[in-house]
Amino acid sequence: MTAQPTQQTRRIWVFIEQEDGAPHPVSWELLGAARRLAAELDAEHAVVEGVLLGHQVAPIAQEAFRYGASRVYLIDDPVLALYRNLPYAAGVSRLVQSYQPEIFLVGATTLGRDLASAIATRVQTGLTADCTELTIDPKQQILAATRPTFGGNLMATILCRQRRPQMATVRPRVLPMPQPLAEAAGELIREPLDMAEEEVPVRRLRLIPSQQQLNLEYADVIVAGGRGLGGPDGLPLLEELAQALGGVLGVSRPLVDAGWVSAEHQVGQTGKTVRPKLYIAAGISGAVQHRVGMSGADFILAINSDPQAPIFQVADLGIVGDLYQVAPELIRQVRALQGGDDHVR
Amino acid sequence: MHTVVAIKQVPDTSNVRINPDTGTLIREGAPVIINPYDVHALEMAVRLKERFGGKVTVLTMGPPKAAEALVECIEQGADRGILITDRKFAAADTLATSYVIAHAIEAIQAEEPVDLLLFGKQAIDGDTAQVGPGVASRLDVPLISYAIQIEAFDPAARRAIVHRRIEQGIEVLETSLPALLTVEKEIAAIRRAPLPNLIRAAGYQPEVWSADAPNPFDPASIGIKGSPTIVGKAFTPPPKEAGELVHVADVGLAAAVSTALAKIAAAGVVATLPAGAKGGSP
Numbered sequence: 358m359t360a361q362p363t364q365q366t367r368r369i370w371v372f373i374e375q376e377d378g379a380p381h382p383v384s385w386e387l388l389g390a391a392r393r394l395a396a397e398l399d400a401e402h403a404v405v406e407g408v409l410l411g412h413q414v415a416p417i418a419q420e421a422f423r424y425g426a427s428r429v430y431l432i433d434d435p436v437l438a439l440y441r442n443l444p445y446a447a448g449v450s451r452l453v454q455s456y457q458p459e460i461f462l463v464g465a466t467t468l469g470r471d472l473a474s475a476i477a478t479r480v481q482t483g484l485t486a487d488c489t490e491l492t493i494d495p496k497q498q499i500l501a502a503t504r505p506t507f508g509g510n511l512m513a514t515i516l517c518r519q520r521r522p523q524m525a526t527v528r529p530r531v532l533p534m535p536q537p538l539a540e541a542a543g544e545l546i547r548e549p550l551d552m553a554e555e556e557v558p559v560r561r562l563r564l565i566p567s568q569q570q571l572n573l574e575y576a577d578v579i580v581a582g583g584r585g586l587g588g589p590d591g592l593p594l595l596e597e598l599a600q601a602l603g604g605v606l607g608v609s610r611p612l613v614d615a616g617w618v619s620a621e622h623q624v625g626q627t628g629k630t631v632r633p634k635l636y637i638a639a640g641i642s643g644a645v646q647h648r649v650g651m652s653g654a655d656f657i658l659a660i661n662s663d664p665q666a667p668i669f670q671v672a673d674l675g676i677v678g679d680l681y682q683v684a685p686e687l688i689r690q691v692r693a694l695q696g697g698d699d700h701v702r
Numbered sequence: 703m704h705t706v707v708a709i710k711q712v713p714d715t716s717n718v719r720i721n722p723d724t725g726t727l728i729r730e731g732a733p734v735i736i737n738p739y740d741v742h743a744l745e746m747a748v749r750l751k752e753r754f755g756g757k758v759t760v761l762t763m764g765p766p767k768a769a770e771a772l773v774e775c776i777e778q779g780a781d782r783g784i785l786i787t788d789r790k791f792a793a794a795d796t797l798a799t800s801y802v803i804a805h806a807i808e809a810i811q812a813e814e815p816v817d818l819l820l821f822g823k824q825a826i827d828g829d830t831a832q833v834g835p836g837v838a839s840r841l842d843v844p845l846i847s848y849a850i851q852i853e854a855f856d857p858a859a860r861r862a863i864v865h866r867r868i869e870q871g872i873e874v875l876e877t878s879l880p881a882l883l884t885v886e887k888e889i890a891a892i893r894r895a896p897l898p899n900l901i902r903a904a905g906y907q908p909e910v911w912s913a914d915a916p917n918p919f920d921p922a923s924i925g926i927k928g929s930p931t932i933v934g935k936a937f938t939p940p941p942k943e944a945g946e947l948v949h950v951a952d953v954g955l956a957a958a959v960s961t962a963l964a965k966i967a968a969a970g971v972v973a974t975l976p977a978g979a980k981g982g983s984p
């Protein structure tokens with residue numbers, strides 16, 4: 358367990374987030390980014406390593422190796438069975454102090470945001486939240502972390518010149534998912550937590566699970582509706598289209614604010630970042646706060662009655678028309694295509 | 703029962719204008735508001751005061767203009783407002799900000815004990831959500847982020863039960879006090895300010911703290927010196943090239959839709975749509 362960083366080893370760390378033994382896919386997205394950063398930084402000496410905390414979670418390390426970690430630091434302890442800020446922050450901060458990574462990436466999930474800031478404060482370094490792009494500044498050889506500010510109206514590239522590690526969080530689905538290797542081996546380094554349950558001031562009494570597991574972030578097809586629906590009665594129509602395409606329902610924020618639909622469906626800056634293969638935006642104007650959440654989709658179809666709507670600027674194809682005409686026709690034609698009935702051929 | 707609430711005055715981001723040439727925020731005439739989440743944090747503090755007695759202290763670090771925000775907090779039911787302002791604090795990132803707020807809370811605590819610290823879940827100007835967790839780490843008090851409800855609160859036994867929203871649902875936690883909560887809007891609904899508060903606020907002058915008095919801050923931990931991160935550059939996001947538009951009014955409904963489906967199928971993005979399909983013809 359002793360740290361023996363050779364003078365030249367430059368560690369790029371990724372926090373491997375897990376809950377109940379299930380790794381969060383954002384961890385793999387970050388490992389993909391870390392590999393790219395390692396190549397940009399110093400292909401010879403930069404290494405990509407994972408940090409994993411939990412109880413009986415060692416199998417997750419194997420997965421981390423397949424996504425490109427050459428080493429995983431594991432703190433496995435019953436105190437870590439459920440995420441709590443204090444033991445996680447204390448454990449990770451100690452690892453940081455022993456191994457001195459140069460860059461440290463954490464998912465901007467509920468858990469990751471809670472944790473990353475506590476670590477950065479403990480080790481007194483800089484943290485850039487919710488980055489949309491990570492590169493190495495070629496001149497200064499440091500991390501250039503770009504993020505939206507002022508409600509997405511402005512992008513800022515943040516640098517952390519002196520202190521280490523340079524920390525950044527990235528939301529799920531902002532970075533592409535890398536291909537895992539079929540087989541890969543790495544080194545597992547076990548470290549102790551050194552904290553007893555009695556030292557943790559917070560205890561989970563219970564969990565009220567959310568009724569539906571929507572998983573908007575990882576949906577392949579999203580049919581999203583906006584204020585153009587005019588009322589909650591239009592939502593079943595879009596749900597039907599989503600179902601026909603094997604997708605799920607997304608919405609713009611006003612629909613959540615109006616109480617038509619629960620917040621889990623919201624796409625955008627204060628909702629979810631999504632990266633589906635197909636995003637259909639119906640009756641959504643395309644405000645910047647909405648676009649930052651969905652512009653990473655592979656294909657965007659926008660339906661809007663106003664040809665000037667800004668959503669058309671990010672759409673691959675726009676249909677100028679009334680969604681109450683277009684959506685039913687889409688459902689009809691999609692069903693016809695899938696049913697493969699006669700009049701399609 | 704003493705609650706300290708940290709608030710921030712922010713530009714109303716639904717109304718910001720960006721100078722397209724310089725890529726910077728046009729601050730002149732930009733309306734400012736109290737960060738929306740912080741208003742709900744204050745409301746929660748006022749409700750606890752109504753139930754248990756005691757007092758609510760509000761603090762903010764910002765420009766002299768932020769005094770207005772503190773006066774608004776007095777209207778809403780706060781008892782004491784502290785404005786921490788000094789040019790030396792300028793250009794603080796979240797690490798320097800959390801130092802200043804934590805140090806100020808220690809000074810308040812030295813005067814009278816604090817039972818609860820309430821923060822917004824994030825400030826809408828930067829959306830970082832870092833300052834609350836940072837302050838909790840510095841003060842070494844339990845942190846509960848994304849809090850949506852206080853189910854039970856017992857200042858005498860120094861325990862509270864708090865609900866927080868996480869990805870799997872709602873987590874119910876028991877914590878010792880003092881604790882630091884960062885709150886969602888659901889934590890407490892805003893009420894109209896009662897008349898006596900308005901009258902008191904009309905003549906209220908917040909206390910002003912500088913970098914040196916009444917409690918000196920460590921010069922190396924504030925402002926630019928205390929901020930490890932800097933903005934390398936700022937720019938407006940580049941526009942993407944717009945795609946093709948088909949008008950239902952020009953080509954007809956069925957043709958517009960079949961064109962769209964053919965394009966989607968050609969892009970090969972949806973497994974349930976056979977590639978090579980020409981779109982469902984009418």
Ligand SMILES: Cc1cc2nc3c(=O)[nH]c(=O)nc-3n(C[C@H](O)[C@H](O)[C@H](O)COP(=O)(O)OP(=O)(O)OC[C@H]3O[C@@H](n4cnc5c(N)ncnc54)[C@H](O)[C@@H]3O)c2cc1C
Nearest residue numbers: 583584585609610625626627628640641642646662680716
């Ligand atoms: C700090 C901040 C954070 C925010 N975060 C988010 C966020 O996360 N997500 C989000 O979505 N928004 C967010 N917003 C709100 C955002 O600025 C916009 O107000 C919102 O996205 C607009 O929603 P909309 O497009 O549904 O409504 P509108 O802007 O009202 O657009 C409705 C559109 O429907 C069209 N339309 C009307 N009738 C029809 C019809 N019959 N057929 C076809 N088209 C029709 C209209 O032409 C119009 O373009 C945020 C705002 C702020 C200030």
Ligand SMILES: Nc1ncnc2c1ncn2[C@@H]1O[C@H](COP(=O)(O)O)[C@@H](O)[C@H]1O
Nearest residue numbers: 708709763821822824825830831832833
């Ligand atoms: N300058 C400040 N003064 C007082 N409180 C602040 C300040 N900046 C942030 N906060 C508090 O920290 C919360 C989170 O802010 P942020 O980390 O900037 O998203 C806010 O909702 C406030 O409660």
